[in-house]
Amino acid sequence: MAIDLQQIGKRFRFYTHLNEYEMEDLKAITGSDETTLKNILNGCNIVLDELVAIVKHFPDLNSRWLIYGEGSMFKPKDENGNCQDNPKDCLKKDKTAYLQQMKNMLLELDAAEVAKGHHADVDALMSKLNELKAKASE
Incomplete structure (x- = not known):
């Protein structure tokens, strides 16, 4: 690899x-x-x-x-079900702008990951970002 x-x-x-x-x-x-x-x-x-x-x-x-x-x-x-610093719980920036920035970075990663056959992982992350963005704009 x-x-x-x-x-x-x-x-x-x-x-x-x-x-x-x-x-x-x-x-x-x-x-x-x-x-x-x-x-x-x-x-x-x-x-x-x-x-x-x-x-x-x-x-x-x-x-x-x-x-x-x-x-x-x-x-x-x-x-114990503990996770280190869940990023969703500590967003400091404007959530909509921040989630758009993350979406753009995810699109950049998407090109490389799809080529390697990891499209399902990228789709799941993209779906979660869209969901968070929709909640933030409410």
């Missing part, structure tokens, strides 16, 4: 946008420098050891999804 660095960058960017992490947040959470983080977000010059070191700081992020685009973005809930 080949690793596509640009897709890793797009997926990590999608995850960070969904969680509303800014560069300063990422630097504080990971302890990494801005150049390393920008390289990962842009999908270039990624050193896998650095990526692994950074990913461990996001306990809800499914590393298999990040690297290979397989499965869900978030890890399943634990045995």
Whole structure:
């Protein structure tokens, strides 16, 4: 299974946008420098050891999804039903504009994921975003 660095960058960017992490947040959470983080977000010059070191700081992020685009973005809930920081519960921005931004990013990911045969995952995410957008505009 080949690793596509640009897709890793797009997926990590999608995850960070969904969680509303800014560069300063990422630097504080990971302890990494801005150049390393920008390289990962842009999908270039990624050193896998650095990526692994950074990913461990996001306990809800499914590393298999990040690297290979397989499965869900978030890890399943634990045995107590707890999930780390549910993004739906902590939206800070205007929900309609924010959900439109997420939809646009999802469309960008869609092209790559459909080509890899993951269309059902993308359709499910798109459906959920449309549902949230409809609720936000009510």
